[in-house]
Amino acid sequence: MNFIDRDLKCVNCGVEFVFTAGEQEFFRARGFTNTPKSCRECRSKKNHRPMRADSKVTCADCGSATTVPFTPRQHRPVYCRACFSEHRSEAESPVCTAI
Template sequence: MEYTDRVLKCVDCGEEFVFTAGEQLFFHGKQFQNDPKRCKPCKSKRSNGAAARVRSETRTSCSQCGSETTVPFRPTQGRPVLCRSCFQTVRV
């Protein structure tokens, strides 16, 4: 099977990039079913964690001491939420 260079569009930045014949041969050898979706710069940014999702902080009050604190999750009703210091005491 002969491969020729193809131009694809990156899903992250929208720029066009070349999917070379050598890369296509590699993909075929590894039995990959899908073409690459990202250009090399976007792929390296993604693997380095630059595109990591930002966690939202929720402001709430500690169930044990009552002080106001932030937590990296949305509290579930009926379950206690602890500030850092109370969490450390319960954890130990």
């Protein structure tokens, strides 16, 4: 099937954009049946994820400086990667309750 460039209007910003023949072929190959409703700029704004905030902390077990991908709470201990793995493996080990 031959595709031709089509002019579409963005529903978000109202700017006209070209839905190229190559993009149409790509859409057809991926099984997409609808034409895009947003221009490339609006799609990229919509798909943008905020950067995560790394926090510098001191490990509660070994005292080494490390970074974590969240803001720690004051009442909860924060561990480095190695100590966190140790705590996780301890928590997952089965506990014998038979007497």
